[in-house]
Amino acid sequence: MPSLSYLVARLLQIIPTFLLVMVFIFLLVRMLPGDPAIAMAEAKATDAQVVQIRRNLGLDQPLPVQFMVFVKNTLSGDLGRSIMMKAPVSEVILSRLPTTIFLSLYAVALAVLLAGPLAFLAAMRANTTTDVVIRGVFQVGLSMPVFYIGLVLLTVLAAQLRWFPVGGYGTTFLGNLHHLMLPALSVALYTSAIIVRNLRASLIEVLDADYVQFARAKGLTPRIVMTRHVLRNALVSTVTLLGLSIGNLMSGTLVTETVFAIPGVGRLMLEAIFARDYPLIQGLTLTFAVMVSVVFLLTDVVQSLLDPRLRKS
Amino acid sequence: MSALGHTSQRRPNRLLAFLGRAFARPSFVIGFAIIACSILLALCPQVFAPYDPLAFDMTAIQQPPSLAHPFGTDNFGRDVLSRVIWAYRVDMQMALLATIFALTIGVTAGAFVGYYGGIADTIFGRCVDAIITFPFLVLVIAIVAVLGPGLVNMYIAITMVNWVYYARLTRAEIMTQKANDYAAAGRVLGFSDRRIIFRHLLPNAISPVIVYWMTDMALAILLGSSLGYLGLGAQPPAAEWGVLISEGRNFLLTAWWMSLMPGVAIVLTGLGFSLLGDALADLLRAKGR
Amino acid sequence: MSEPRQHTVLELRYLRTEFGSRERPLIAVDDVSFSVKAGEILGLVGESGSGKSITLRSILGIVRPRGRVGGEILWKGRDLAALDEAALRKVRGREIAMIFQEPMSSLNPLLTVGLQISENLATHTDLDARARKTKAVELLEMVGIPAARNRLGDYPHEFSGGMRQRVMIAIALASNPQLLLADEPTTALDVTIQDQILRLIQSLSRDLGMAVILVTHDMGVVAQTCDRVAVMYGGRLCELGTTTQVIGDARHPYALGLLRSIPRDVAPRTPLYSIPGAPPSLSALPPGCAFTARCPVAGLECGDVRPPLAAVGQHHQVACHRRAEALAHFRQHEAAS
């Protein structure tokens, strides 16, 4: 396990990042043209009402004052009330966050299941036809936009073959696995394409390494050579990539959640931006910032578990 | 001195040798061919496109692929093949302009920070973390909303976010290269920091960046098409693959070619970039950096 | 202890290893034959690309699946070339062990040294975990690792280059192999460490009666360590004999050239002799003698007819058509300088 001081140092690093994100999102949101008052009331608020709504939301205060209020509330755990959802931001986020996390982890699991063996095959038979075919197929996953692949999957597998429900979210765990199969698959195609590229490259590099030759020369069984020596070393670099893809998946499922009608935070963020719901945008962004930082920290921990050379740093 | 100067004399034939080795690899050749054709189509679409991509033809609405219209027509009777070809101009431009500035800014920033380290490095680290933890697409959407729609603003938005990934990569590479002896040798010989960084450290650190750039260009097209789908990317009536696909989404069963054909174009271009990227990665690694 | 010295443990008969497509194969090792006795250290010398390292890897069969091994590899009477992967695997590490050149990258960076030793024991012996631990400590002490007991839990990056080479040897010897294949074990080390490692190999070979094939391109290492020497060029054997015979009385022009390029006690600043030309590429070898292109005394028949290994003395064989001219040519030069 990495030293405690290393962990604490990394945790402390999240704080300045968090503060930077706070300042950054506060300004960015207020630079967006239009504001919540205009976006509300189906744009039917009269000019007088708009002024009134701005006063109620405290938007008529000078920026520094608004920022102080925002910082004071956020640090005391109060993310304010969502204007669009008319409910506390924390409540709204907590109700929809599990869906996105479930979808992201499900997608990454599928991606690893898809990419792992095929990357292995491509590496073992590098630069043969199998290798090129595998990379070609994954290339489709990497370049086809999710909103198209998603719709094709829905049309064929759900609407016509009825193997899966058409979008939506289940109630039980199994129900969710069934409901979220297609969206997870359409996201997994993209993530697995990245994993294959990276895993194949590192596998090729490891298979030529001297210690693998030495392991074979020691007469170890192929299984031990593959798992203990080859895979473990190849995984070290892929773990960082996996952490990065989980990180941006947390927010990258935005289009997928819209196409597959999944009540996740990705879609909520898009709706919040289109409604200029300042508290909700700020709350969601800070949540993403914390979650992604934690995922990156976990990746570092896993990586230092795998690779002792990183432990002492 | 000779150890340092030596590399530059042999540079010309080293490049030829490199290209020789590169063209020996099938994946490089295929990738290069695809991208070369894409650039050609992007430069002079009017030569290849059989029809005017914007001309309505109310009599030929949503006709399936035929000899007259190899890729069929869309809901305005416009020829899909011509629109896909004209879209090369927008999408290849997108692939280049959305990444080249991010690369230059990112590499310069990464190089300096990687080389000098210290306070600059920690501040840089936190800024990079802040941007990277930010949801990428959301940040681009917000910036496009602030700057206003249009391709130029989209490039600015993507560059403002994308440079971070290049900076991180370059910083890591420079840090490893910095440990090598020839960097110390440069200092001993009194080279200016700028000279050491740009004439010696960067040439060795740039290869993974180039490889990443290849895949990034493919991703830029994908990002552009997602923005197109959300209506924040290319403005109508200009043809862009993402916009074409989302225009065809409503007619998936009745006019499948409207979405499929631009989709094929995106995949093909993406394949070209990633084959180039893979081949370069293998070649540069084989050089035994 | 002399009896095991005579008994031949390994005999190669026309060993042939090729890579690439079957139609246009790259022949890395071409009809190499020699044998090694228990407790004997045979040096295998040659420039890089001469096939010396591939020969070792062919014996153990780890060139498979890309490389194809032909000819016979008689190990204690069994032909290893004919064995399938599973059977061959039982020989690797248990009866024949191998160590490599690059200590920095020959040990798995992610596993502790203790584990990398005990996995060898676990595969080839039925010792239980505790017994494996004590055996591992014994091995580390045997190869000269100080305070071995508490170094088991350490990782390779916590050892110096020389120490790592010792660890590698300990790992290789874990299951008491009768033959050690050492592929340039000291090339990456500085001279003082190199000397310690070579003396360690010699004492292990003598004490355990273990045969050793030591691959190197350094004639000094051969002179200091080996009982017999085989010189290879372009994948073929060009001279074979005892160390004193080959170093003292080399007959093959390539061997002579090699020896001439070793600095002797001559006046300072005299230019060193170096063999003209560059090592041949395996795809462009002439049918005859591989050295023809760079041989100062090459004749007409040298390029076409493959010179057989002919005996020039007791246990001393040379593969060259123009042995006399070669000897004359190099003696006359020596006299002149």
Add this chain to the structure above:
Amino acid sequence: MKRFLPLLLGAALGFGAATSALAIERGGSMTFARYDDSTVIDPVWADRNPDLWMITSLYETLLRNGADGAIEPGLAESYAVAGDGKSISLKLRDGLKFSDGSAITGDDVVFSLDRARNPDGPWGGLLGSVEKVTAEGGKVTLSLKQPDPTIPSILATFNTGIVSKAAFEKASGSNDQEKAKAYFDNNPVTSGPFTMKSRVAGSSMSFARNPNYWRAGEDGKSLPYLDGVDFVVIPDDATRILKLQAGEVDVAEFIPFARVGELSGDASLKMELFPSTRIIYAPINTRDTRKDGSKNPLADLKVRQALNYATDKNMLIKLVTFDTGKPMTSLMSAATQLHYGPEPLYPYNPEKAKQLLAEAGADGGLDITFTTLAGSADDATLFTALQQMWAPLGVNLKVEQVDNPTRGAKNRNGEFDIHTYGWANDVNDPAQVTGWLGYYKQRQAVGTGWNNQEFNTLFEASNSEVDPAKRKDEYKRMQEIYAAEAPLLFLYETPFAVAVSKSLENYVQTPLGANDFSEAWRAK
């Protein structure tokens, strides 16, 4: 809510004039796929269509909107306007009950109407003219500051839905809005045909039948026929249609017009085109100088008229609405009360357009920016078509796709030339739409900056004109002025396109957009 006599010629109108002769079957439930989720269905605080259009399913109003636009009795069996028009009294039906069985009393009505008058709420202005609301037993009296002919329509509008005072006051929250949210979130007591059964934010919601609802169905028993309505939120049009075709839902709303033709051909579905009060138009900036100071050619009436004449509405109706829409005949939709518009405005006449431009001295070429809604296929098609239509006139039309709030902001601070907009009435009375589009003091004539003295005075007079005939003339005059002055690019009206499965009868989306499930039933 009697079904609507089909006055309009929309393509495949799916339902007959009177209740079909089929035997009505009670029970069962239906699933409704909608484009967005409700956040708070509350008469006073709802401000998004997904909330607004659900209110009448939960809360009943004192009066109701009749089929031909007339006002009909609701919870109040009768109403009378005092001679001087300064007070209105209503007589509550007796024996009315909330969904929890408690009686609906005058106090509940006073409580609900007082809440509705809260100026902070988005709809407070509609009851601006009310002075005081009092009730004794079943008699409710509204005393007004000045005569207001719109009050009866307002009392038939969602914002005056009657809530249970006792139940509402139990809800937690520091102000009325927070109480409304808490009340809605915890199975509120309702007076309408349905009650709230359950809800999962962002994905689903379900209504249950309100056993105590006062209205009776064809078979004499109390409405609604269905036991419940389940809602599923599917934002993507294509996915929503797929779910319907897969049989997982009974109704899919907001069908893109591009799919109407295809779905009409589907045997298992009914492609309903419900008449609506929805208009698609494009406000034109009539101010003399643009925000950036440059001279605004559109300030000239002739230029605006020329652009209207140069716009082929029928071609647009074909390209954008796939022949489901019809040209605008006035500033308000044809289905709005007091509508006056004998024939479509500015029929396509390119020569006249060229001539008008020449007269305005603007035939040397015009650079105009057309601002559309990002992500809207209809807007993109509309722009592409207009660009081609106006090019021969020397108009160089550029597009600027922005998201909704940005468009709203550009409209409010005059930072636009022409931009797309839509509108659907919330109240059956024309005052809301006319005030919004034309009355300068309310919204600077929907942001166009058009300030016509005669129009403004007429509008102010009409708001306190008690005599219906005089009010009708005032509205006729206003619509004539508006048409002539053309502060908008008049485009077309579009129906609500809803696809319904064959097994479901009698679901209606009213012209005001409200989803009416009260008389829907499922054929076994």
